[in-house]
Amino acid sequence: MILDSETKAVELPDDHGTELRLWLRLLTCTTLIEGEVRSQLREKFDVTLPRFDLMAQLDKVSDGMTLSDLSKRMMVSNGNVTGLVERLVESGHLDRRTSETDRRVQFIRLTKLGRAEFRKMAAEHEKWIADIFGDLSPKDIRELMRLLAKAKGSAQRSAKARTA
Amino acid sequence: MILDSETKAVELPDDHGTELRLWLRLLTCTTLIEGEVRSQLREKFDVTLPRFDLMAQLDKVSDGMTLSDLSKRMMVSNGNVTGLVERLVESGHLDRRTSETDRRVQFIRLTKLGRAEFRKMAAEHEKWIADIFGDLSPKDIRELMRLLAKAKGSAQRSAKARTA
DNA sequence: GCCAATTGCTTGAAGTTTAAAGAAATTGCA
DNA sequence: TGCAATTTCTTTAAACTTCAAGCAATTGGC
Numbered sequence: 001m002i003l004d005s006e007t008k009a010v011e012l013p014d015d016h017g018t019e020l021r022l023w024l025r026l027l028t029c030t031t032l033i034e035g036e037v038r039s040q041l042r043e044k045f046d047v048t049l050p051r052f053d054l055m056a057q058l059d060k061v062s063d064g065m066t067l068s069d070l071s072k073r074m075m076v077s078n079g080n081v082t083g084l085v086e087r088l089v090e091s092g093h094l095d096r097r098t099s100e101t102d103r104r105v106q107f108i109r110l111t112k113l114g115r116a117e118f119r120k121m122a123a124e125h126e127k128w129i130a131d132i133f134g135d136l137s138p139k140d141i142r143e144l145m146r147l148l149a150k151a152k153g154s155a156q157r158s159a160k161a162r163t164a
Numbered sequence: 165m166i167l168d169s170e171t172k173a174v175e176l177p178d179d180h181g182t183e184l185r186l187w188l189r190l191l192t193c194t195t196l197i198e199g200e201v202r203s204q205l206r207e208k209f210d211v212t213l214p215r216f217d218l219m220a221q222l223d224k225v226s227d228g229m230t231l232s233d234l235s236k237r238m239m240v241s242n243g244n245v246t247g248l249v250e251r252l253v254e255s256g257h258l259d260r261r262t263s264e265t266d267r268r269v270q271f272i273r274l275t276k277l278g279r280a281e282f283r284k285m286a287a288e289h290e291k292w293i294a295d296i297f298g299d300l301s302p303k304d305i306r307e308l309m310r311l312l313a314k315a316k317g318s319a320q321r322s323a324k325a326r327t328a
Numbered sequence: 329g330c331c332a333a334t335t336g337c338t339t340g341a342a343g344t345t346t347a348a349a350g351a352a353a354t355t356g357c358a
Numbered sequence: 359t360g361c362a363a364t365t366t367c368t369t370t371a372a373a374c375t376t377c378a379a380g381c382a383a384t385t386g387g388c
Binding site: 241243251 | 345346352354
């Protein structure tokens with residue numbers, strides 16, 4: 001171990017251990033919560049997380065959304081959304097309509113049933129989340145929000161630089 | 165909108181909007197980084213993230229690990245690990261050996277090839293992660309670590325209470 | 329108007345994931 | 359010992375996911 005004059009561990013120039021540990025902790029935290037939400041959705045409403053997420057995107061708008069919009073917002077592939085939508089139309093939660101000005105485009109909307117069911121689930125979901133973060137003070141939450149925003153910005157900068 | 169005497173928004177008793185927003189931000193952040201890591205692993209090493217994760221668990225120990233240990237540490241189902249290990253044994257990265265004292269138990273280890281390939285990937289991986297979090301100061305990282313630990317504890321408390 | 333490039337979506341193959349059921353082995357306790 | 363409960367792992371079906379290839383429609387030069 002390399003020690004400096006104050007007998008404190010000094011990092012090697014290429015030691016990126018703290019960032020790696022941060023990433024693992026972030027991932028663990030998210031996986032844990034995601035698993036919890038997934039279990040609750042299945043137990044209480046017999047619905048999968050991807051379906052809930054998709055409906056959540058659609059609930060934000062009143063007049064529908066294209067498949068591309070959905071895949072961008074959900075950060076998943078286009079083909080993935082095609083399948084999800086297909087199954088949700090099948091079950092009567094969604095409604096799809098081809099655009100009249102561009103016949104490639106499909107507008108997807110929640111049906112009355114879909115919106116009603118989603119609203120019920122969303123209300124419960126919000127309570128689960130509140131309980132999951134229940135030990136955090138308002139200040140903790142504000143700080144986490146701020147730092148995660150910074151992390152997100154950093155990650156986007158990094159991704160963009162790579163693809164550029 | 166309900167306003168108090170200081171003309172500041174007051175939260176309704178059941179408003180859990182801040183926790184929900186925190187969760188969405190946490191999820192977005194993780195998904196973003198995970199996608200980035202996934203792309204890099206595919207591009208640079210033609211390997212999937214689940215395989216990398218599994219090898220990462222095994223690299224931490226010298227003498228192997230059981231399937232159950234793996235599934236607990238990776239926080240995925242047992243059957244999932246069975247399939248992943250199967251494919252990695254097939255490709256020569258892993259070695260499986262039945263325990264002599266308990267014939268239900270399989271010890272899984274990295275082969276020489278597996279460990280060598282993993283080490284190469286891990287070194288690059290650490291650099292990607294460092295770059296992804298590059299805009300965060302050491303203090304930001306410490307704070308995030310602390311708050312995420314608190315969030316993790318809170319989520320575990322919540323999950324435990326539910327299953328109890 | 330023509331047509332190459334782009335855009336929106338679907339399809340197919342391979343892989344990952346879960347939940348649930350089941351098989352095999354071990355453990356613990358009466 | 360006997361055997362019920364538990365543990366470890368596998369299997370199965372259905373769903374989810376990505377990537378890449380492909381189809382159809384539109385757009386943007388020319």
